[in-house]
């Protein structure tokens with residue numbers, strides 16, 4: 001939540017900061033603001049409720065001076081409504097020479113605020129953030145050195161925070177502190193950057209440093225220093241960003257979501273690349289740190305994730321249990337963290353997260369490690385906290401996902417889950433190698449098959465447009481189709497703000513069938529009629545049961561399924577594949593359906609209301 005940008009260097013600061021905020025706006029769009037120290041030595045701030053466009057308009061009306069140092073923020077509101085006054089930056093001190101931005105929540109802000117109010121400080125906002133601005137300004141007045149003052153105050157803050165500060169009296173330095181919220185440094189030539197993630201500066205540099213927990217950054221144009229909160233120097237660990245800036249731009253598409261749906265063949269192919277050979281054999285270098293004995297000793301896998309990533313985990317559960325014969329449970333990270341799960345040294349915890357910064361998932365993995373488990377991350381973002389804090393990482397190579405609604409990250413996560421299942425099955429000798437190779441070879445065909453589904457996406461989109469006035473849409477699936485049904489419903493809720501539920505088709509008669517009335521749209525993910533588990537006739541029976549009660553049925557079925565056409569008003573066919581791999585195909589029409597329905601309602605599909613891409617608070 002919240003995007004943060006800092007810059008010091010010779011470029012036009014406002015342009016750098018606004019462009020960075022544009023790339024981070026997916027992290028929150030309740031308000032945006034910037035502060036710069038102008039060449040006249042004066043600190044100036046502009047901030048505005050609403051999207052970044054409002055801030056740009058406000059700056060056009062009331063320009064900022066040229067400058068070589070500045071900070072910018074895009075907000076997802078926690079403390080205080082999304083107003084101009086609560087927008088960041090917040091100013092500190094009676095002279096208002098200090099400007100501060102913050103991502104996170106300062107949990108002890110009430111007691112710190114009481115202390116400041118007692119000393120006569122007058123607050124201009126309802127935020128927790130402003131407390132930090134006044135505390136640092138007061139401490140600076142006391143100790144006379146901005147870095148020392150900053151270090152003294154951040155140690156007093158509890159909760160989750162990344163904070164950036166600039167001050168008129170020390171106009172060549174941006175100070176930053178990181179505790180439980182993301183922060184990355186971009187290293188330039190005579191210029192340096194700070195960002196919540198690398199998207200903030202990737203157009204300027206690909207050299208980056210991921211800032212660790214409880215560390216302070218002292219950023220100047222020609223020098224970057226890292227220290228612990230206790231003042232100990234920290235050796236920086238530099239990495240190279242493998243995204244390029246164009247990957248994070250719309251490139252002619254109507255929305256990032258539309259582009260990211262279209263990116264999926266590439267996202268899946270890139271996630272497979274170098275890991276699956278053409279003969280179907282697999283090598284996951286990333287988990288070479290686990291010996292064959294380690295892998296054989298695993299007696300339980302717990303997958304922790306939230307939202308869409310948890311549905312990728314559900315699909316992985318089916319694959320891993322079937323191929324590798326290890327029991328798998330999928331837990332929402334925020335539930336796992338606050339109960340007493342049975343975790344032993346033989347438990348492998350798999351944390352799935354696009355951003356690698358979801359606080360619930362980070363807390364779950366920390367908890368799992370405290371309990372003695374080893375943690376394997378499936379993550380899309382280099383340098384993310386989750387990657388740093390896990391024993392091993394399988395990166396999904398989906399490229400930057402900007403739209404809040406996850407699409408290509410999901411298909412890349414499902415792909416990574418399959419790779420993990422195949423690798424474990426092979427290492428444990430749980431499924432004959434010939435069978436695993438057959439699955440591997442089919443997996444390699446999936447990018448081309450996804451392209452075929454995309455070629456026919458207009459049908460799903462037309463249905464979405466047609467159903468723009470629906471009050472509710474239900475989704476049914478079975479086996480690996482069940483998590484896809486839930487994902488279809490989530491996409492519709494978050495994009496179109498209409499009631500949508502995903503059910504296991506077999507559960508229908510245990511209650512949800514009461515929801516069916518004349519005209520109720522129901523999208524059914526139909527299993528392959530070739531599936532040896534014979535789920536197809538059961539789902540066809542479910543379709544008949546709901547149609548008898550007036551449901552309008554849209555089926556997602558595999559090509560060649562002639563039977564289903566008799567029972568559904570519309571059928572969207574996807575290419576045949578192994579039933580276990582079908583989610584990579586069946587989810588695509590659901591994405592197109594939700595995109596079109598929300599677009600028909602005139603909604604912003606990239607930035608749905610109340611949401612943020614990366615949920616960095618618990």
Ligand code: AGP
Pocket residue numbers: 306307308309352353354355356357358361404405406407494613614615
């Ligand atoms: C999906 O469309 C969501 N926006 C959301 O459920 C997301 O998948 C979830 O918040 C997890 O995010 P992560 O993958 O970055 O951890």
